[in-house]
Amino acid sequence: MQTLPKERRYETLSYLPPLSDAQIAKQVQYILDQGYIPAVEFNETSEPTTFFWTLWKLPLFNAKSTQEVLSEVQGCRSQFGNCFIRVVGFDNVKQCQVLSFIVHKPGSSRY
Incomplete structure (x- = not known):
């Protein structure tokens, strides 16, 4: 077993290599398939214990396709x-956020 090098980690999926656009689309599709409500949030830093994330527009209550969500990410x-x-997924039954993952880091040309 090998110890990972000490470096900054970011939320869900942070121990994986950066997601490709197709992989991001699959994760968004999973959110929709589970009946979760997707939303897009942003912040200058990813430190969750110090700062709150700002919601980009309203949650996408009526989103039916990954492209709708990815268009908001691009915006x-x-x-x-x-x-x-x-991108975060809210469970309207449990009334809480059930997953989130970073789709853009400053200085990155990724989606």
């Missing part, structure tokens, strides 16, 4: 490209 990225951007 957020074009306006706040210097911020971390994440």
Whole structure:
């Protein structure tokens, strides 16, 4: 067993290599398939214990396709490209956020 090098980790999926656009789309599709409500959030830093994330527009209550969600990610990225951007999934039965993952890091050309 090998110890991972000490480096900054970011939320769900942070121990994996950066997700490709197709992998991000699959994760968003999973959110929709589970009946979770997707939302896009952004912040200058990803430190969850110190800062709150800002919601980009309203949660996407009526989103039916991954493209709807990814369009909002792209809109957020074009306006706040210097911020971390994440997609979250809310469970309307449990009334809480059940998953989140970062889709954009500052200085990155990824989705």
